[in-house]
Amino acid sequence: MPVNQMPRPSRRLPVGWAITLAFDSLATILTSLVLCAIGLLLPGITEDYGPATEPTSPMALAFFLAALLLVSSLAGTTVLLSRVRTERPRTLALWLSAVRLALLASVAFYVVYRIATVEAA
Numbered sequence: 001m002p003v004n005q006m007p008r009p010s011r012r013l014p015v016g017w018a019i020t021l022a023f024d025s026l027a028t029i030l031t032s033l034v035l036c037a038i039g040l041l042l043p044g045i046t047e048d049y050g051p052a053t054e055p056t057s058p059m060a061l062a063f064f065l066a067a068l069l070l071v072s073s074l075a076g077t078t079v080l081l082s083r084v085r086t087e088r089p090r091t092l093a094l095w096l097s098a099v100r101l102a103l104l105a106s107v108a109f110y111v112v113y114r115i116a117t118v119e120a121a
Contacts, residue, residue, distance in 0.1 A: 017094050021094070025103075028104065031108075032070045038060075080093035
């Protein structure tokens with residue numbers, strides 16, 4: 001190898017990052033499906049139907065938007081990982097995935113905690 005060339009980064013992910021990416025993609029897809037289901041059910045719960053019985057609730061649209069943002073961030077992570085030429089985009093994608101997974105896990109923990117405290121009261 002010539003002296004002035006940098007070695008190419010390894011294309012293989014460490015096992016810990018591979019597991020993080022797997023859990024992140026699964027959690028993101030499941031969360032977005034739950035958000036879409038809530039968005040579909042919310043107008044029926046709040047009886048907020050438009051003239052043609054379509055959901056018109058701004059809150060329901062917010063749930064759909066949140067699901068879309070989750071899936072688009074997952075797609076962005078996938079693009080960053082698949083077209084990596086240097087180590088920097090790969091590191092950014094891995095940390096984006098880890099932060100998204102941590103946020104989803106903390107929100108899920110909060111929801112379960114609130115449900116448990118309401119049921120106990």
